[in-house]
Amino acid sequence: MNPRPSKRNPNRPKGILMNGVLPFDIAVVGAGAAGLMTAIAASSVSSAVTGRKKPSVLLLDSRKKIGAKILMSGGTRCNVTNTRVLPSDYEGGPKHFVKHVLEAFTPEETRAFFEAIGVPLILEPTGKYFPATHSGKTVLEALIKEAERLSVKLETGVLVRNIKKEGPHFILKGENFEAHAERVVLTTGGLSYPETGSDGTGFLIAKSFGHSLVKRTPALTPLTTPDADWQVLSGVSLEVKLSFFENGKKKAERGGAMLFTHFGFSGPAALDISRFVAGCGAPDRYEIRASFFPGETEEGLKKRFEDVRREHPGKHVKSFFTETLGLPERFAEAFLKKINADSRTPLEQCGARGAGRLIHLFLNYPLEVTGVVGYKKAEVTAGGVDLKEANFSTMESKLVPGLYFAGEILDVDGRIGGFNFQWSWSSGTVAGRSVAAAAVGLD
Ligand SMILES: Cc1cc2nc3c(=O)[nH]c(=O)nc-3n(C[C@H](O)[C@H](O)[C@H](O)COP(=O)(O)OP(=O)(O)OC[C@H]3O[C@@H](n4cnc5c(N)ncnc54)[C@H](O)[C@@H]3O)c2cc1C
Incomplete structure (x- = not known):
């Protein structure tokens, strides 16, 4: 006899994840820094301002406990950003792409955002910003709380193995579940510290949609x-x-x-x-x-x-x-x-x-x-989804309408100093805002 699905059984079948009888407006795959930020930005779209229904956002992660990299970053102190963040602080795809994204959500806006969710940042003489508590846990907890406040539906312990577009919808499939969504944002990270959940499935999914991958190698190792x-x-x-x-x-x-x-x-x-x-x-x-x-x-x-x-x-x-x-x-x-x-x-x-x-x-x-x-001790992955195949104003795929990217999955890697998280916050915000605008018909 099959065990009855129970909240205590972490391997319980998830079944079909839907927003009631409808697909979710947006599914974000990967709940690291970029995924959390994307989901928060997408859910921050106010129906009072747009006059439209707020989009429903599903945030999925393969790990039961999310945010491992936020917790381990900066020697567990989490170097959130830097005073000055320029395209020259990054390697990878074209600098104008990186510039556009960084300017759309700057380090000043990052600091204001974290202050607003209860995480004031302090500046160190090196130009690095850390949470005043000196703990990545504060950053992670505040992001999760903000996502919950905005009604993001977080599902953990679900590894998305493949995604197909069937008609107007995306169908996301894993071992014990299936999710339906109108739009998908891939924020699955790279290949570094694989025990944190970065196993490269996201790259395979991007490839299955025809995206080119720039050669991936360990970086900051x-x-x-x-x-x-x-x-x-x-x-x-x-x-x-x-x-x-x-x-x-x-x-x-x-x-x-x-x-x-x-x-x-x-x-x-x-x-x-x-x-x-x-x-x-x-x-x-x-x-x-x-x-x-x-x-x-x-x-x-x-x-x-x-x-x-x-x-x-x-x-x-x-x-x-x-x-x-x-x-x-x-x-x-x-x-x-x-x-x-x-x-x-x-x-x-x-x-x-x-x-x-x-x-x-x-x-x-x-x-x-x-x-x-190598990857087992690399802070990031160089290479990834080719920026030439994404739109820098929206982070939407140029090949597959309704598919978006943010964070380390893309061909961008920063130097030490808070630059990689800034890329996640900026690209996540751009992706979240634009996917939400598309979902409510404002794009
Ligand atoms: C030891 C260490 C220290 C660091 N310190 C700093 C620092 O101080 N400052 C800084 O700026 N940067 C730092 N970084 C880099 C920073 O952590 C990353 O750039 C950032 O976390 C990337 O965010 P992301 O959301 O794109 O990817 P990730 O944080 O890797 O998140 C991806 C998420 O996707 C999930 N996932 C992957 N595939 C699937 C799938 N198929 N289905 C469902 N879920 C999936 C994973 O479980 C994971 O939770 C550090 C990294 C490490 C490893």
């Missing part, structure tokens, strides 16, 4: 090195500038803190450059050069070296790095070992050529990087 001299520095962090060269040509430069780990390099600078490493593939096609003292030129540093040598000729070469430049001792030891320099050599014994070589390598060190850690 640590770099790996077999170099034991760097691995032993695990825990040391310093400001660097990393330059990425592909087939000898410089393609990108990223600055910020870099953290040495037991397997390689992490921290914002390494994470930000990782999308290029992952996209390039074989290590013999790329090179990463590190400047361990960004902001300083070879000329400037040579002059400082000369000044110290003149004043303190008996000082050891290591002290130039630790005392003059203020770098960690462990790092100075490791760097000098790597370039075959004796850390106890007195400065007076360093000739001009030796000093020049030392400084050149210090500002242009070729790091041995064999690849990236």
Whole structure:
């Protein structure tokens, strides 16, 4: 005998999800940052203003507990946005598309929105905004509460396996349910941290509708090195500038803190450059050069070296790095070992050529990087649904009327600093507003 459907059985059959006897006006697939924002924006359409019936919104997620990434983000503090968000903070599809979407819902509007739902944000000196509570849980709870207040119907534990358009309706099917809707927004995210629900089904669904997918690779993921001299520095962090060269040509430069780990390099600078490493593939096609003292030129540093040598000729070469430049001792030891320099050599014994070589390598060190850690530790996915096949004013598919996209499923990836969530809030708001306008006949 089949067990009777019960609220306590999480695997209970869901059956057919309908809005009474009618299909939902809008089904949003994926209840992460972009999906929650889309559903809230769509349900915020006021019938008093439009004079039309408010659209019914169904929000589906494969996970029983939603919002895992919001909870884990920013070291569980959730870096919601940044003071300044520009298209140049993103890689992926065309910049004018990204610009249009960011301007339609700006970081200022994001802050006002969160304030209005009871989550004031505080600014840190780095330009990053966090909830005043320093907890991603506050952000997630407020979004869910707002969606509930606006009568969004949230169904969790339902994995949408495929979607078909039959006549004017979309039919969404999973193992234990079927849902009917007039319009669909895909907000299923990418492939990173798959245990959070990002299993890539959304990409397959987009493809089944004829959408092209730009090559997907992990991004904002640590770099790996077999170099034991760097691995032993695990825990040391310093400001660097990393330059990425592909087939000898410089393609990108990223600055910020870099953290040495037991397997390689992490921290914002390494994470930000990782999308290029992952996209390039074989290590013999790329090179990463590190400047361990960004902001300083070879000329400037040579002059400082000369000044110290003149004043303190008996000082050891290591002290130039630790005392003059203020770098960690462990790092100075490791760097000098790597370039075959004796850390106890007195400065007076360093000739001009030796000093020049030392400084050149210090500002242009070729790091041995064999690849990236990958999706299991990637904050985002680079690549995704090709922006050329979506309308930047509405986020609607140019191929399938009534199908929309928002968030990480699209070919847009931001750098570290709140830029990825801002993309979710902005694209989710644009998608939500336009799908609702279409649903109530105002588009
Ligand atoms: C460790 C970590 C830290 C981060 N920190 C920050 C930060 O501080 N600031 C920042 O800006 N960004 C940060 N990010 C990136 C940010 O979390 C993402 O850019 C953002 O969550 C993307 O939102 P999304 O809604 O598009 O996708 P997701 O958050 O991945 O949500 C997609 C949802 O869709 C559901 N889903 C997928 N497929 C289906 C399906 N077929 N049927 C039903 N449901 C489905 C999934 O279960 C999931 O809930 C971080 C990411 C990670 C992993």
